[in-house]
Amino acid sequence: QQQVKQSPQSLIVQKGGISIINCAYENTAFDYFPWYQQFPGKGPALLIAIRPDVSEKKEGRFTISFNKSAKQFSLHIMDSQPGDSATYFCAASMSYGNKLVFGAGTILRVKS
Amino acid sequence: ETGVTQSPTHLIKTRGQQVTLRCSSQSGHNTVSWYQQALGQGPQFIFQYYREEENGRGNFPPRFSGLQFPNYSSELNVNALELDDSALYLCASSFRLAAGTDTQYFGPGTRLTVL
Numbered sequence: 001q002q003q004v005k006q007s008p009q010s011l012i013v014q015k016g017g018i019s020i021i022n023c024a025y026e027n028t029a030f031d032y033f034p035w036y037q038q039f040p041g042k043g044p045a046l047l048i049a050i051r052p053d054v055s056e057k058k059e060g061r062f063t064i065s066f067n068k069s070a071k072q073f074s075l076h077i078m079d080s081q082p083g084d085s086a087t088y089f090c091a092a093s094m095s096y097g098n099k100l101v102f103g104a105g106t107i108l109r110v111k112s
Numbered sequence: 113e114t115g116v117t118q119s120p121t122h123l124i125k126t127r128g129q130q131v132t133l134r135c136s137s138q139s140g141h142n143t144v145s146w147y148q149q150a151l152g153q154g155p156q157f158i159f160q161y162y163r164e165e166e167n168g169r170g171n172f173p174p175r176f177s178g179l180q181f182p183n184y185s186s187e188l189n190v191n192a193l194e195l196d197d198s199a200l201y202l203c204a205s206s207f208r209l210a211a212g213t214d215t216q217y218f219g220p221g222t223r224l225t226v227l
Contacts, residue, residue: 043202043218089154099168102154
């Protein structure tokens with residue numbers, strides 16, 4: 001019940017395209033859902049986060065869509081750029097930042 | 113404002129040895145969490161420290177232990193190293209609010225290799 005399932009495992013998108021990564025969770029006590037971006041040799045960096053009282057949050061080219069009834073949330077990267085090539089992790093936690101439970105990650109490659 | 117720093121960057125140990133990893137939290141943060149990230153996987157929560165006490169622990173054996181100091185910096189100690197302990201160890205700092213903690217900011221990690 002503590003798992004967060006992430007898909008796809010890897011993704012190749014053309015420059016300018018839309019990248020979509022999906023996550024699903026079981027624990028309905030989760031109330032904070034961040035996405036992290038990680039480049040090789042670096043620690044994860046917070047990209048965008050959402051709480052279940054809203055269904056969508058947009059920051060620049062990045063949008064989180066949240067479906068509470070389906071227990072799913074997704075990351076959309078609009079106008080994907082080669083610099084977006086990285087590993088993306090979804091995560092979930094209870095009470096805003098305690099014990100993050102991470103998905104397995106999605107390796108995104110944006111082809112120029 | 114300085115970010116989260118970790119030392120050392122890389123470390124090579126042999127099976128059975130002990131290791132200490134260090135983390136300096138971001139300025140203004142009072143909570144430190146440690147994660148283990150095996151190659152090709154997502155980070156796994158080890159434990160969290162708040163006010164120098166352990167505040168939650170993941171599914172890791174007691175040979176994984178930690179400390180938090182009055183300046184909110186932290187150490188992760190691993191005894192009796194096993195080959196499977198080879199991983200990237202990440203420290204994340206945050207500021208604990210009344211309703212929980214704020215966003216966790218990660219350091220660059222320490223790459224531990226156990227031979």
